[in-house]
Amino acid sequence: MSDILKRGKYTLEFKEESIRQVLAGASIGSVASSLGIPKGSLGNWVRQHQRGQLGGQSPVSATPVSADQMEISRLRAEVAQLRMERDIGKKSRGVLCAGHAAKYAWIQKMKGRWPIRTMCRVLSVSESGFYGWQRSGKAPSSRVSDQRILVHIRAIHREVEKEYGWPRMYHELRGHGLRVGKERVRLIMQAYGIRGKTKRRYVVTTDSEHALPVAPNLVQRQFTASAPDQxxxxxxxxxxxxxxxxxxxxxxxxxxxxxxxxxxxxxxxxxxxxxxxxxxxxxxxxxxxxxxxxxxxxxxxxxxxxxxxxxxxxxxxxxxxxxxxxxxxxxxxxxxxxxxxxxxxxxxxxxxxxxxxxxxxxxxxxxxxxxxxxxxxxxxxxxxxxxxxxxxxx
Incomplete structure (x- = not known):
């Protein structure tokens, strides 16, 4: 990627990947910084894309961006996101164990510095709860209607590609700040035919028919560790x-x-x-x-x-x-x-x-x-x- 950036030549695939990250919710500034490209150039690409006028070099005449290079670009964006979440966590220590109202007030104070969505996620409160607090000046009622729960369930169901059954759905809803019981979530999902996908078996790709040296089994099915990177x-x-x-x-x-x-x-x-x-x-x-x-x-x-x-x-x-x-x-x-x-x-x-x-x-x-x-x-x-x-x- 460094050779591409030095010559100032960006393939259409590279531009589209950059634009995709912006359309996914990241700011133009953060994407430009993580990919090492001028902010103005990325802004121009987004506007050209919106007008249907995005052009670029063909993959034949320009050095293509490989899958590994795209992975590196995404990794840089992920690191930038983690740093932002780390900084939010440090600054919000005083309200981490406080109630919703205190967290909402802190988010209101800091909304010009960080995205509201990210702050809500770090502080484990919902965006809808924050905006409801903004409108009323207090946290929303703890009692949530079945229809409101159903709306959240369907949104999460689509977001996770229908992967969650009711146990994970319950914890996801709690993470969104919704006070709801496990049995209630199960019954609502059952009533509206919302089910999680079930696992399938897939073909093994291991080629172990060789004469190469084999290492001993040091793990012995003890798949736990007391700290990261052990x-x-x-x-x-x-x-x-x-x-x-x-x-x-x-x-x-x-x-x-x-x-x-x-x-x-x-x-x-x-x-x-x-x-x-x-x-x-x-x-x-x-x-x-x-x-x-x-x-x-x-x-x-x-x-x-x-x-x-x-x-x-x-x-x-x-x-x-x-x-x-x-x-x-x-x-x-x-x-x-x-x-x-x-x-x-x-x-x-x-x-x-x-x-x-x-x-x-x-x-x-x-x-x-x-x-x-x-x-x-x-x-x-x-x-x-x-x-x-x-x-x-x-």
Whole structure:
């Protein structure tokens, strides 16, 4: 991407990805900063897009933006968003444990500095509650009608691609500031035929028929960690598209089930899993001694990948041959991803599949509620852990 930026040449695909982030709700300033492009240029592209006049170099005459480069761009935007949420958390310490009215008053005071939506999410209050407080000068009534609950349920149901059943829906509604009981949520969803999707089984892609060295199983199905970046697990899955197979390698931190690295390519060679590992390493900077657990696939057993682990001072661990239960956390992750992204979906191109998968991974890390984490997201779980360590140190 650096060569493209130095020459000032932006492909149409790069412009469209930048515009998509703005249309998704990010500010022009934050997107421009995260992608390293002039704010004025991005503003012009958005206006041209709205007028249907967006032009650009063809992929033949310009250097194309690869899927990995798009991932890096999205990662920069994600870091900018995390920094903003961190700053909001620091500034709002005085009202974090206060009631809704105090939080609404703080948001009112700071609304010129940060987006209202982001502040509401960090403070665990709803946007609708804040605007209701603005109009009336007090927090809304605690009693919520069935119809209002139904509106929220249907909106969340669409947002999560029909993935949530009533237990997660209940916790999501509570996170929106709605005081409602579990049984009430279950009955409303049942009455209106709103159901969560059920998991399917998918074909295994592991090639363990090779003569390469195999690492011992250091995890032994103990899929818990006391702190971030102690145990990672990795695997490969495939995505069908009309352009051919697209392969996804992911790395998950077992502490909070956060996806810390990933790579998408039209092949499943060693480069695929190595790039996912390098992304995780660059993002997290783990201490020496981290365990990386995988199956016995030829990509993970390859000399190139094992040399990379040794260079990063990471210990290799591998499951038993043909035993998916030895790497069940990432198998569960694949089931959730394919349930959300592939069920009833046909991708016309690798690019369309890449955009959909990257959006879902961002949703998974930042928003999706995990029952094993107490119905909060991986990012929120880790953020609370760091906050508790800060209090202990203080």
């Amino acid at each position: 145990i990672w697990c990795g695997d490969i899955t495939y995505i069908p598209t009309e352009e051919g197979w697209l392969y996804l390698a992911a790395v998950i931190d077992l502490f909070g089930r956060q996806v810390v690295g990933w790579s998408l390519k039209p092949h499943m060679q060693t480069e695929l899993v190595k790039d996912a590992l390098m992304m995780a390493s660059l993002r997290r900077r783990p201490a020496a001694g981290l365990i990386f657990h995988s199956d016995r696939g030829s990509q993970y057993c390859s000399h190139e990948f094992q040399e990379t682990l040794r260079a990063l001072q990471i210990r290799a661990s591998m499951s038993r041959k043909g035993d998916c239960w030895d790497n069940s956390p990432i198998e569960s992750f694949w089931a959730r991803l394919k349930l959300a992204c592939l069920e009833g979906q046909k991708f016309r191109s690798h690019r369309q599949a890449t955009a959909t998968i990257m959006n879902w991974i961002s949703f998974y890390n930042h928003r999706r509620l995990h029952s094993s984490l107490g119905y909060i997201s991986p990012m929120e779980y880790e953020k609370r852990w760091h906050a508790s360590q800060y209090k202990i140190a203080a």
